[in-house]
Amino acid sequence: MTKILTPTAEHDVAVRDGLWMSPVDAERVTGWTLKPEGMCRADLCVPLPESAVGTNEVDVAAFWTKLGGPVIASDQRDVWALGAPADERNAALEGLEAPDFTLPDVNGVPRSLSQLRGKKVFLATWASW
Amino acid sequence: MWQELYAELKDKSFMVVAVAEESRGADHARPWIDQAKSDYWQLIDTEHRLDDLYNLVNVPQAIWIDEQGRIVRPPETAGSTDHFRRMDLKTRTMSPKDQDERLAARQAYMDAVRAWVTTGKHALPANAARANLPKVTPEIAESRARFRLGVWLRTNGRAVEGDKQMAEASRLHPDSWSLWRQAADLDEVGKAGGPDFWKRVQALGDKPYYPPAKL
Numbered sequence: 001m002t003k004i005l006t007p008t009a010e011h012d013v014a015v016r017d018g019l020w021m022s023p024v025d026a027e028r029v030t031g032w033t034l035k036p037e038g039m040c041r042a043d044l045c046v047p048l049p050e051s052a053v054g055t056n057e058v059d060v061a062a063f064w065t066k067l068g069g070p071v072i073a074s075d076q077r078d079v080w081a082l083g084a085p086a087d088e089r090n091a092a093l094e095g096l097e098a099p100d101f102t103l104p105d106v107n108g109v110p111r112s113l114s115q116l117r118g119k120k121v122f123l124a125t126w127a128s129w
Numbered sequence: 130m131w132q133e134l135y136a137e138l139k140d141k142s143f144m145v146v147a148v149a150e151e152s153r154g155a156d157h158a159r160p161w162i163d164q165a166k167s168d169y170w171q172l173i174d175t176e177h178r179l180d181d182l183y184n185l186v187n188v189p190q191a192i193w194i195d196e197q198g199r200i201v202r203p204p205e206t207a208g209s210t211d212h213f214r215r216m217d218l219k220t221r222t223m224s225p226k227d228q229d230e231r232l233a234a235r236q237a238y239m240d241a242v243r244a245w246v247t248t249g250k251h252a253l254p255a256n257a258a259r260a261n262l263p264k265v266t267p268e269i270a271e272s273r274a275r276f277r278l279g280v281w282l283r284t285n286g287r288a289v290e291g292d293k294q295m296a297e298a299s300r301l302h303p304d305s306w307s308l309w310r311q312a313a314d315l316d317e318v319g320k321a322g323g324p325d326f327w328k329r330v331q332a333l334g335d336k337p338y339y340p341p342a343k344l
Contacts, residue, residue: 074290
């Protein structure tokens with residue numbers, strides 16, 4: 001099993017030659033679905049070159065790169081990180097809707113920004129370092 | 130740090146969300162959180178997800194979000210100042226004048242938050258909020274992915290490999306103090322404020338470490 005880290009999740013996936021995996025796993029990891037038109041999410045489809053699609057498998061590294069997202073592998077190529085594309089981050093921020101997130105509090109209870117709709121929120125970072 | 134403000138304003142549909150950018154995890158942050166005696170949300174962000182989502186580069190930075198969930202002030206320094214750069218490194222103290230100015234700047238920032246909550250002042254119109262957003266570049270996007278991988282490798286006992294990813298993340302995004310300081314802290318607690326840190330601060334020259342919020 002290969003470990004794949006996305007901005008919000010961790011997946012253990014059976015892969016070969018980089019990030020070739022089944023379309024089912026590709027959807028689980030990326031949220032995009034393999035269709036004849038390419039990889040699709042909601043109304044949007046990103047066409048893939050023939051070289052990135054096989055019999056019941058898809059090259060997620062090629063797809064993610066096409067999307068404009070960084071694909072980084074550990075030296076042993078057993079752990080991968082798929083980063084959010086810069087354009088996606090910029091578009092979200094420029095829309096001015098505060099990106100939602102869920103993080104644990106100090107006792108492990110998950111909290112989401114969206115639970116606070118209806119209040120003014122002062123969102124501030126800090127660190128011990 | 131924000132408890133006084135929160136206690137004063139919590140009946141006015143106001144919430145403080147303090148997020149610890151802390152890859153060492155909740156137990157490492159807990160002493161500070163206990164000391165704050167706060168009743169707002171204190172969240173733990175081991176992977177610096179907030180830095181990724183909001184394009185942050187340092188702590189403390191704050192984002193103001195209105196009742197509709199819209200950003201009305203993009204990320205900016207939350208009341209901290211550069212006075213620390215002039216402190217006497219031997220005694221770790223600032224001059225009385227610098228201490229006063231530093232406190233006054235923090236107070237002015239808190240007053241701005243108060244004014245926003247009670248009157249709406251300082252909330253930026255959409256075009257101004259948009260204009261003040263820092264842009265995510267492909268290098269920044271790659272640095273986030275490398276940092277995420279670096280934290281995972283570190284957490285799973287692969288420090289050397291993790292450090293390599295973090296060093297590359299910092300090289301790709303040199304403006305991020307959070308990336309550099311977190312990596313230093315993971316290497317050794319205290320290193321984030323050690324001699325290498327001061328060298329980096331000195332290398333800023335006339336550039337601010339904490340760009341002041343434009344209120």
